[in-house]
Amino acid sequence: MTVSRAALAAAGATAAAAGILIRREQTRRATERFAAAALETVLNAIDANDPETGAHVRRVAAYSLILGEAAELSEHECKSIERVALFHDIGKIHEALIDIVRDDQPLTPADRRAIAKHPIVGANVLEPLSGFYPDLADGVLSHHERWDGKGYPNGLKGRRIPLSARVVAVADTFDALTHGRRYRDAQPNDVARKVLLEGRGTQFDPEFVDLFLFPPIFDKVLNAEREIGAWKAPVQKRRSGSDDENVPDITFRWRPGRNGARGQPASDLTRQTAR
């Protein structure tokens, strides 16, 4: 049997196209693994600097995902909420604030002002990820906004507050109340439920409060709390070699004045998002 040149050329073209598709898929998977490794590194940095906050953000992420699923949000929205929940307090991880939070004295007005800056600090820290996750810095910036417009830093109202921030605000408040800090004792679940109910439609999006307190959903939250309570940060094993031989050596913005500025000053972020 003889094979025509045309048939050989067609077979060659098909093989080349298949090769391109395989390489594209390999690149996509390598990019995904690289992005996940970068985000896990940031989470490890939170754990290493303040394990209490590391445990808090994990619980808040678990409760937020339960809320997102209960509200039948899309997978994309749930992933966005998960990222905002995990990194919402990244602006608290610096020495001055950790000293304030760990001090067992009552908070002074100056302490409160310093703590109130953490959404802006966090959004600035996460700004380099905005090109990939445009809603991450905004969600973090807005997690202390209030439904009635009396929150900070921008006084956003109602649905102008990003969805992720409205979900995280409910989960964050419940967790902050039920897990004490040095300056504040942990409250029983009933007290935290009452605080959420009192803030329904003033501090919080009423739909998410209703969902959170709906008994089957609330039971899931309590189960997640128990599971994460037993969680311990694993001892990280150093891996030898690379997961992916094609990970590029990258140029990134670590030096002022080279490849762009290192991030916007806080005042720019506040102005941009002010309405």
Ligand SMILES: [Fe+2]
């Ligand atoms: Fe916060």
